[in-house]
Amino acid sequence: MDPGEGDFEAFVAARGPRLLRVAWLLTGDAHLAEDLLQSTLAKVWPKWSRISGDRPEAYVRKALVHLHASWWRRRWRGELPYGELPDTAGAVDAYEHVDLEQSLAAAVRALPVRQRAVVVLRYFEDLSVEDTAETLGCSTGTVKSQSARALRSLRAALPASVAGGERHG
Amino acid sequence: MGEPARTPGAGAAHGHGHGHEDAYDDERELRILLERAVPRLPAPEERLSRVRERVRRARRRRRTGGAAAAAVTGLMLAGTFLPGALRGGPEPLPPAAPGPSVTERRDPVAGQDPTGGPDPAPTSSGVPFRFEHVAGLTLRLPEGWQAVDMPGFGGLKSAARGYASSERLTAYGQGESCPKKAKDSVCVPLQALAPGGALLTLTPVIGVDMSGKIQRPPELYASAEPSEVCRGIRGTREYAGLLGGSTTPVTAVGVTLCVSGDAPGTVEDVRAMVTGADFGKGTVTTPPAAPPPTATAERPPIEK
Numbered sequence: 245m246d247p248g249e250g251d252f253e254a255f256v257a258a259r260g261p262r263l264l265r266v267a268w269l270l271t272g273d274a275h276l277a278e279d280l281l282q283s284t285l286a287k288v289w290p291k292w293s294r295i296s297g298d299r300p301e302a303y304v305r306k307a308l309v310h311l312h313a314s315w316w317r318r319r320w321r322g323e324l325p326y327g328e329l330p331d332t333a334g335a336v337d338a339y340e341h342v343d344l345e346q347s348l349a350a351a352v353r354a355l356p357v358r359q360r361a362v363v364v365l366r367y368f369e370d371l372s373v374e375d376t377a378e379t380l381g382c383s384t385g386t387v388k389s390q391s392a393r394a395l396r397s398l399r400a401a402l403p404a405s406v407a408g409g410e411r412h413g
Numbered sequence: 414m415g416e417p418a419r420t421p422g423a424g425a426a427h428g429h430g431h432g433h434e435d436a437y438d439d440e441r442e443l444r445i446l447l448e449r450a451v452p453r454l455p456a457p458e459e460r461l462s463r464v465r466e467r468v469r470r471a472r473r474r475r476r477t478g479g480a481a482a483a484a485v486t487g488l489m490l491a492g493t494f495l496p497g498a499l500r501g502g503p504e505p506l507p508p509a510a511p512g513p514s515v516t517e518r519r520d521p522v523a524g525q526d527p528t529g530g531p532d533p534a535p536t537s538s539g540v541p542f543r544f545e546h547v548a549g550l551t552l553r554l555p556e557g558w559q560a561v562d563m564p565g566f567g568g569l570k571s572a573a574r575g576y577a578s579s580e581r582l583t584a585y586g587q588g589e590s591c592p593k594k595a596k597d598s599v600c601v602p603l604q605a606l607a608p609g610g611a612l613l614t615l616t617p618v619i620g621v622d623m624s625g626k627i628q629r630p631p632e633l634y635a636s637a638e639p640s641e642v643c644r645g646i647r648g649t650r651e652y653a654g655l656l657g658g659s660t661t662p663v664t665a666v667g668v669t670l671c672v673s674g675d676a677p678g679t680v681e682d683v684r685a686m687v688t689g690a691d692f693g694k695g696t697v698t699t700p701p702a703a704p705p706p707t708a709t710a711e712r713p714p715i716e717k
Contacts, residue, residue: 253461260460265451274454282460286467348443349450367440368447395439 252292256285259301263308269364270312272353280315284308305369306379309361351401359394362387541691546573547615550656550666551691555579555682561602575615576602577686579679593646605647606673612646613683616667618655627657627665630688633680643671652680656690666690 260281267277267284284307288295295303352363358380365376366387373391377384457463542560543551554560560577561584576582582602583592591600606612631654639651648671656666670683 256461256464260456261453264454264456268454269447269451274452277454278457278460282464282467285460285464286471289464289468290472346450348446352447363443363447367443368451370444395443398443399439 249292251296252289255296255300255304259304263301263304266305266364266369267308267312269349269352269368270309270360272349280308280312284311287311302375302379305365309365309379310381313357313361347402348398351398354401355394355397359390359397362390363394363398366391542577544573544575544615547575547617547666548692550575550615552577552686553689555679555686563602573617577613577615578603578606578611580606580610580612601642601646603646606671608674609676609679611670611672611676611679611683612643612648613686614667614669614671615656616669618665618667627655629657631656631668631690633668633670633684633687639671640669643669646671647673649673652683654687656687657692 263284264277264281267280268274271277271280284304288300288304288307292300352360355363361380362376365371365379366373371379373384373387377387380387541551541553542562543549544560544562546562546564552560554577558577558579559582560575561582563574563576563584565573580603585591585600585602593601593604601612603612633652633654636651636653639648643651650672652668652670652672654668656668668687670680672680
């Protein structure tokens with residue numbers, strides 16, 4: 245057994261489910277999410293003795309987001325389009341059967357990869373603007389602007405009852 | 414589908430901090446919806462074993478890549494520090510240093526006439542061939558193979574090279590016409606490989622510590638694509654490796670194998686030949702129990 249393997253296994257057992265959900269939100273596919281998570285864990289495991297003592301989850305989350313970004317850069321042409329989402333609230337009728345939460349997840353996946361990462365980190369992982377910026381390696385201003393754009397896109401893409409549409413509509 | 418919950422999420426306290434109540438509510442609502450939208454996926458039982466296997470594969474890739482890179486680096490260093498080894502033909506060469514003549518280059522160990530005719534003599538099966546100018550390396554050539562031992566052509570940085578091939582080789586000397594001029598005026602002792610043919614090139618690495626890069630037993634690694642020199646003689650695949658040097662100043666011998674078309678038997682033969690390389694004075698790169706050159710069974714496959 246490698247040094248720290250027990251700690252690593254405990255970490256995976258405890259935080260794996262949450263990280264898998266983050267991966268699912270980023271990739272939109274359960275298999276891809278598991279693949280992304282395993283790839284991330286394989287990358288961080290050899291360094292575990294160095295990172296386990298200092299916010300390992302933040303490190304692993306950062307590795308996961310960056311690995312997804314690198315996947316996206318390599319594979320973006322092959323990525324499944326999510327353009328079938330309604331562009332405006334007026335198109336909602338045709339999608340009445342679509343579950344609201346599924347629509348939201350799809351709308352998140354339809355965001356540009358950077359905005360998607362910001363949404364996932366800020367609103368799913370509940371990170372502060374500062375921590376999100378640190379994770380993504382960008383400025384807090386970028387996080388704020390990307391958040392604002394992402395929210396605008398979500399409002400436009402989702403049924404009116406999502407993302408405050410009812411209040412604004 | 415229903416009205417989304419309005420209770421604040423765990424991260425609502427972070428907020429945007431710009432005081433817009435609507436935006437604050439939007440974010441709070443988004444957090445709640447996202448939490449509900451993302452499924453709780455089951456974790457595969459074998460996740461950790463898969464991760465473990467990925468780590469193993471990554472380490473293997475790094476080792477393979479490192480060894481291949483070391484081989485390439487060795488060859489590049491050899492080319493950098495020792496240019497001109499294969500330069501011949503019409504190009505003016507550096508002033509000649511005292512060295513062996515063309516005929517003296519062909520220096521078979523056994524059963525060969527060291528002052529033979531202009532063409533390299535083919536060796537018989539398993540007959541050792543000593544590359545005097547490549548650190549005295551001795552290889553047991555497969556049946557029907559030929560070998561040429563080329564000295565440097567003068568100048569402190571000139572390099573010697575050794576060639577072995579399943580094809581007929583043409584020796585060349587300083588000022589003589591080059592059988593085949595490849596990239597950067599590199600002279601290759603044959604025009605082109607026939608389908609299934611192979612050319613092994615041995616390049617001594619001088620003055621660069623390669624001790625940490627040499628594998629024992631030596632391995633040949635498939636290159637992603639053949640080099641320009643290899644393609645120039647109709648090679649379609651190329652392999653590279655490093656042999657441990659035993660004499661100073663030669664610290665290693667870079668090995669490249671250029672193959673035309675499918676030649677699995679040939680590649681295996683060369684691998685066995687390289688595995689059994691002998692630097693003389695009892696220095697053998699592998700234990701004496703290495704398989705005979707023509708045997709093909711139970712050899713680890715060459716990495717593709």
